[in-house]
Amino acid sequence: MRNSAKLALVAAGYVGAFLAALAIVALYVAATSGPDRQASGGMYAFGDSLLFLGVFGVAAVPATGAGLFFLRPYLAFWRVLAGVAVAIAVTGLAALGVCVAARAADAGPALHSWSSFAVLRILVAPVVALAFLVSGVFAPRPAARIALGGAMISEAIVFVYWLVQLP
DSSP: OOHHHHHHHHHHHHHHHHHHHHHHHHHHHHOOHHHHHHHHHHHHHHHHHHHHHHHHHHHHHHHHHHHHHTTTHHHHHHHHHHHHEEEEEEEEHHHHHHHHHHHTTOOOOOHHHHHHHHHHHHHTHHHHHHHHHHHHHOOOHHHHHHHHHOOOOHHHHHHHHHHHOOO
C-alpha cells in the first residue's frame, strides 16, 4: 500500500469519527432542547463539548490504530511518543496534586484559581488514557509499551481518584 493511500485511509477514519461525533451531539441537543437548555446555555454548551470530545475520542480509535500500525517501522517516532506520553502523564498527576492541595483549609486564592484549570486537564484524562492504550498496543518495542502503559495507568488513576475523592 502506498503512503498516500495509507494517509487517505487514516484521514477518512478521522473524518468519519468527526461526523459521528457531530451526529451524536446533534441528536443529544435535539433530545434535550427545552427551557432548561435555554436557561443554562453555557452549562449545556460545556456538556455538549465534553460529549463531542468523548464520542470523537472513541470513534477515532480505529483511525488512530491504523495510523499507529503504519508507523510501527519508525522507531524514533515511538521513542518520542513514549517520552511525550510520560510528560503528559506527569501533567495529569500535577493537576491532581493542585486539586488536592486546593481542598486544604489554608489554600490561598491563587491555588483555587489554578485548581479550576486543573479540573479541565483531569476531565480529558479518559480520552488521553485511551490514546495511550491504543498506542501501547501498537508499539513495536517493549520499552515503548511499558512507558505508554504506565502513562495510561497514571491517567486512569488520576481520573478515578478525582471522580471518587474530590467532588
